[in-house]
Amino acid sequence: MMKQLCRLMTAMLPxxxxxxxxAGTTEGLAQEVGVPAASAPVxxxxxxxxxxxxxxxxxxxxxxxxxxxxxxxxxxMTAPGLALFYGGMVRGKNALGTIMQxxxxxxxxxxxxxxxxxxxxxGPDKGHVIGGLEWLGLNGVGLEPNADYAATIPxxxxxxxxxxxxxxxxxxxTGAFAERMKFSSxxxxxxxxxxxxxxPLAHWVWAVGGWVRNMGALDFAGGTVVHISSGASALACAxxxxxxxxxxxxxxxxxNLPMTVLGASLLWFGWFGFNAGSAVASGALATSAFVVTHxxxxxxxxxxxxxxxxxxxxxxxxxxxxxxxxxxVAITPASGFVGPMPAVIIGLVAGVVCYLAVLxxxxxxxxxxxxxxxxHGVGGxxxxxxxxxxxSKAINAAGADGLFYGNPAQFGxxxxxxxxxxxxAFVGTFVILKLVGTMMPLCVKEEEExxxxxxxxxxxxxxx
Amino acid sequence: xxxxxxxxxxxSRHVGCHRMVALTIAAVMxxxxxxxxxxxxxxxxxxxxxxxxxxxxxxxxxxxxxxxxxxxxxxxMTMPGLALFYGGLVRSKNxxGTIMHSLIILCLVxxxxxxxxxxxxxGPDKGGLIGGLDWIGLSGVGSDPHPVxxxxxPHQVFMxxxxxxxxxxxxxxTGAFAERMRFSAxxLFAALWSVVIYAPVAxxxxxGGWLGKMGALDFAGGAVVHISSGVSALVCxIVLGKRKGYGTDYMxxxxxxxTLLGTGLLWFGWFGFNAGSALGANGLAGSAFLATHAAGATGxxxxxxxxxxxxxxxxxxxxxxxxxxxxATVTPGAGYVGPMSAIAIGAFAGVLCYFAVxxxxxxxxxxxxxxxxxHGVGGxxxxxxxxxxxSKAVNAAGADGLFYGNAAQLGxxxxxxxxxxxxxxxxxxLILKVVDASVGLRVSPEDExxxxxxxxxxxxxxx
Numbered sequence: 001m002m003k004q005l006c007r008l009m010t011a012m013l014p015x016x017x018x019x020x021x022x023a024g025t026t027e028g029l030a031q032e033v034g035v036p037a038a039s040a041p042v043x044x045x046x047x048x049x050x051x052x053x054x055x056x057x058x059x060x061x062x063x064x065x066x067x068x069x070x071x072x073x074x075x076x077m078t079a080p081g082l083a084l085f086y087g088g089m090v091r092g093k094n095a096l097g098t099i100m101q102x103x104x105x106x107x108x109x110x111x112x113x114x115x116x117x118x119x120x121x122x123g124p125d126k127g128h129v130i131g132g133l134e135w136l137g138l139n140g141v142g143l144e145p146n147a148d149y150a151a152t153i154p155x156x157x158x159x160x161x162x163x164x165x166x167x168x169x170x171x172x173x174t175g176a177f178a179e180r181m182k183f184s185s186x187x188x189x190x191x192x193x194x195x196x197x198x199x200p201l202a203h204w205v206w207a208v209g210g211w212v213r214n215m216g217a218l219d220f221a222g223g224t225v226v227h228i229s230s231g232a233s234a235l236a237c238a239x240x241x242x243x244x245x246x247x248x249x250x251x252x253x254x255x256n257l258p259m260t261v262l263g264a265s266l267l268w269f270g271w272f273g274f275n276a277g278s279a280v281a282s283g284a285l286a287t288s289a290f291v292v293t294h295x296x297x298x299x300x301x302x303x304x305x306x307x308x309x310x311x312x313x314x315x316x317x318x319x320x321x322x323x324x325x326x327x328x329v330a331i332t333p334a335s336g337f338v339g340p341m342p343a344v345i346i347g348l349v350a351g352v353v354c355y356l357a358v359l360x361x362x363x364x365x366x367x368x369x370x371x372x373x374x375x376h377g378v379g380g381x382x383x384x385x386x387x388x389x390x391x392s393k394a395i396n397a398a399g400a401d402g403l404f405y406g407n408p409a410q411f412g413x414x415x416x417x418x419x420x421x422x423x424x425a426f427v428g429t430f431v432i433l434k435l436v437g438t439m440m441p442l443c444v445k446e447e448e449e450x451x452x453x454x455x456x457x458x459x460x461x462x463x464x
Numbered sequence: 465x466x467x468x469x470x471x472x473x474x475x476s477r478h479v480g481c482h483r484m485v486a487l488t489i490a491a492v493m494x495x496x497x498x499x500x501x502x503x504x505x506x507x508x509x510x511x512x513x514x515x516x517x518x519x520x521x522x523x524x525x526x527x528x529x530x531x532x533x534x535x536x537x538x539x540x541m542t543m544p545g546l547a548l549f550y551g552g553l554v555r556s557k558n559x560x561g562t563i564m565h566s567l568i569i570l571c572l573v574x575x576x577x578x579x580x581x582x583x584x585x586x587g588p589d590k591g592g593l594i595g596g597l598d599w600i601g602l603s604g605v606g607s608d609p610h611p612v613x614x615x616x617x618p619h620q621v622f623m624x625x626x627x628x629x630x631x632x633x634x635x636x637x638t639g640a641f642a643e644r645m646r647f648s649a650x651x652l653f654a655a656l657w658s659v660v661i662y663a664p665v666a667x668x669x670x671x672g673g674w675l676g677k678m679g680a681l682d683f684a685g686g687a688v689v690h691i692s693s694g695v696s697a698l699v700c701x702i703v704l705g706k707r708k709g710y711g712t713d714y715m716x717x718x719x720x721x722x723t724l725l726g727t728g729l730l731w732f733g734w735f736g737f738n739a740g741s742a743l744g745a746n747g748l749a750g751s752a753f754l755a756t757h758a759a760g761a762t763g764x765x766x767x768x769x770x771x772x773x774x775x776x777x778x779x780x781x782x783x784x785x786x787x788x789x790x791x792a793t794v795t796p797g798a799g800y801v802g803p804m805s806a807i808a809i810g811a812f813a814g815v816l817c818y819f820a821v822x823x824x825x826x827x828x829x830x831x832x833x834x835x836x837x838x839h840g841v842g843g844x845x846x847x848x849x850x851x852x853x854x855s856k857a858v859n860a861a862g863a864d865g866l867f868y869g870n871a872a873q874l875g876x877x878x879x880x881x882x883x884x885x886x887x888x889x890x891x892x893x894l895i896l897k898v899v900d901a902s903v904g905l906r907v908s909p910e911d912e913x914x915x916x917x918x919x920x921x922x923x924x925x926x927x
Contacts, residue, residue, distance in 0.1 A: 060525050061525070061526055062524060062525025062526030062527070062528065062529050062745075063525050063529070065525075065526060065529045065530075065745075066525070066528070066529035066532065066533075069529065069533050073536065152525075251927075253924065253927040254927070255926065255927055256925070256926055257560055257923065257924075257925045257926075258548070258551055258559055258560070258563060258719075258722065258925055261543075261544065261547065261560075261563050261567065262544045262548060262725075265540070265543035265544035265547070265567075266540075266544065268539065268543065269536055269539055269540045269543075272532070272535075272536040272539075273536075276532060281525065282525040282526070282528045282529035282532065283523050283525055283528055283607075283618070284523060284607030284618050286528070286529075286532060287528065287532065287607060287617075287618040287620045287621045287624070288607060288618075288620065290532055290535065290621075290624060291620050291623070291624050294539075294574060294624065294627070295574065295575070295578055297571075298570065298571035298572075298574035298575055299571070299575060301567070301568070301571045302568070302571045302572065302575065305568065312922075313922075314920070314921055314922035315564075315647065315920075315921060316921050316922060316923050317560040317563060317564045317567070317917075317921055317923060318923060320564065320567055320568060320571070321567070324567075324571070340578055340601075340602050341601060341602075344575070344578075
């Protein structure tokens with residue numbers, strides 16, 4: 001019975017996609033005609049007088065190069081970065097299952113984003129809560145810049161850069177339910193989560209007209225949209241899904257730590273695209289974001305190592321790698337608004353606080369297998385609040401001053417943003433999981449879990 | 465297997481000293497917190513003022529994008545590139561310890577660089593020897609271009625790009641004392657080395673110091689990065705002594721695919737290292753990119769052929785080492801030589817470095833992962849080759865070498881080799897003595913048998 005339902009659901013995925021694709025292509029046709037016409041200089045010329053008084057946006061090759069490269073860097077964060085980071089931390093029998101989750105999310109959400117995700121998140125605002133369906137199937141998202149989002153790069157460059165963010169966010173959550181979630185349920189969950197949680201949240205915080213953005217919230221590269229949302233959702237997942245068999249009794253050591261360090265390094269490498277690319281241009285702001293990203297990361301890794309050394313007696317490699325990721329997470333929302341010295345402080349606190357959060361997890365009893373809550377949730381919250389403390393208009397005139405620069409109101413706004421995103425992501429994920437749970441089992445059967453996801457879900461072995 | 469009691473004894477004996485280092489790090493970071501909090505306003509104010517004052521130099525978006533990307537590429541050389549290159553070459557009980565060296569040096573040197581390293585290396589010149597402290601805490605290093613250090617990119621981009629160089633150089637040395645250095649000693653050594661050796665050498669050649677004024681040519685760090693690390697590696701190998709069982713036990717690399725992955729990432733990142741050193745997306749960057757690739761490919765092929773003839777089989781490790789040798793050797797000349805010269809440089813690198821590594825076996829010092837043979841010998845030859853092959857036709861801002869009618873250039877390059885090598889030998893030797901006296905350089909023999917992963921970090925790489 002369950003099996004049939006489950007098969008039905010999985011079969012529905014491509015059907016759903018095809019339906020949407022058909023809807024998309026009809027509109028896409030119009031766009032294909034529109035794009036060359038718009039980009040051809042001859043056709044653009046008569047349009048110019050009709051346009052508003054400011055000169056029509058012009059594509060800058062340097063800016064476009066930087067955003068395209070940044071897009072590729074963020075892709076490298078999901079696969080192979082995150083896939084190997086998580087893949088090394090699970091047991092050998094689950095390595096492929098864990099890698100597969102990141103890899104298939106990359107594929108699934110890329111298609112979702114093109115078909116309807118981008119339109120829901122960044123499309124013309126509807127009542128400050130969601131984007132309209134005008135940009136379905138990338139209709140109207142062409143090669144001309146969209147001055148609302150990035151005036152010097154093609155609109156499609158902005159779209160694909162944002163796509164990589166939409167991809168990595170659900171992939172981050174997979175660490176919470178590692179080693180036990182059923183592959184088909186996971187696919188359905190991911191598709192629903194992206195559409196119902198990520199797309200609205202991205203609209204609220206980043207899109208023109210979004211209500212959180214209108215409130216004056218600062219989130220440069222996704223502290224709330226990416227990290228708080230994935231961290232809070234990870235908590236919901238860890239609570240709703242049962243613990244792994246033998247959790248707390250058996251040894252569940254990472255099976256390949258060098259692989260995890262490789263993943264962490266690629267995350268670091270890709271994060272430069274994530275944060276500095278979020279300037280959506282090449283220049284002073286991108287530089288500043290790049291510098292503070294690196295500084296906060298280095299500091300957080302050292303801080304985690306030092307705390308662990310003092311507290312436990314040995315500095316571990318997994319600790320240094322986790323500290324680096326915690327620093328990257330925490331600096332994300334602040335990266336375009338703070339200078340290098342505040343970045344040191346943000347990294348320092350992130351290393352200590354996230355370390356304590358991971359320790360504290362053990363006392364709470366939920367099985368957040370790869371510490372998504374402790375690192376992305378807690379780190380994201382700290383980063384969002386820290387932005388309200390350290391932001392400075394001297395760094396980014398388009399931003400705002402924080403508490404330490406005489407504007408306590410900004411801290412209040414950031415705290416509100418945290419509450420909104422935690423509440424929305426946690427409750428929304430809880431409901432989605434319950435919904436999926438009524439249709440199909442969320443976890444694999446016990447004997448399948450013992451066998452490992454690689455064999456039970458994918459019929460392969462990672463090593464032989 | 466070691467006796468667990470033994471291991472515990474050993475741990476408790478050293479735990480005081482280990483924790484002392486941890487506490488020191490914590491204290492330094494708290495100090496940084498205070499310093500940071502204090503200089504928040506200053507640093508930002510100064511960048512704001514700079515923002516208003518000098519509008520002469522204009523930031524170019526393409527140049528900035530390229531140097532930002534190059535900085536990320538050079539980061540990838542250290543982590544994960546070098547970490548995996550070295551990590552695969554050690555025995556499996558030491559892989560995490562080896563990776564941790566690169567990882568933590570990257571973090572530590574990044575902070576040192578921001579707080580005062582950059583100022584010492586590139587700050588306003590003091591007597592040709594060292595930079596002043598004017599740029600401490602990046603004060604005055606803002607978003608406006610510096611007239612000398614990349615006139616079309618924000619000054620902070622140049623600082624950041626140089627930061628990645630400062631981080632990889634001490635990480636290269638770690639191959640010389642792999643599998644036996646105590647972790648706390650490594651931290652202390654790396655911090656001291658980057659301040660006492662790297663910053664002055666970088667200043668002499670790139671920061672307006674005496675070698676630069678003399679006309680020494682080092683495009684992307686043949687002397688600053690490779691000679692300094694290679695020569696220091698030799699001193700480390702001699703002072704630390706051999707690994708337990710060196711020459712008698714089997715010490716084959718435990719995971720060569722990791723090493724090859726590391727090699728690939730080094731090669732990939734080296735395009736940022738060399739072509740990024742043009743500080744712009746221009747013809748010079750293109751030329752340096754090509755020279756880098758040509759020398760890397762030639763180095764790999766020539767090493768393979770030499771080994772095939774000399775030993776009977778072409779090894780995969782040999783090809784990887786040859787590529788790194790070619791890349792290291794072309795580094796100083798990358799922006800001054802044409803593609804044919806680069807091929808000649810790569811070919812010599814493949815042969816010379818191969819024999820340097822073979823010859824190591826006879827000398828009896830334990831340079832575990834061949835830093836001396838590849839970076840030292842490659843760096844020295846690369847600097848001299850720049851004095852032979854450099855041509856103003858490739859880079860008008862450079863000079864002609866011996867083969868283009870300017871014999872003096874080779875003399876200047878030789879002076880640079882001697883100066884940097886001598887300074888590195890003496891400085892590294894002193895630093896090692898200081899570290900040995902304070903925390904002790906080597907792990908205990910029991911810890912060495914257990915492996916660094918368990919003894920230093922209490923974890924296993926594979927389970």
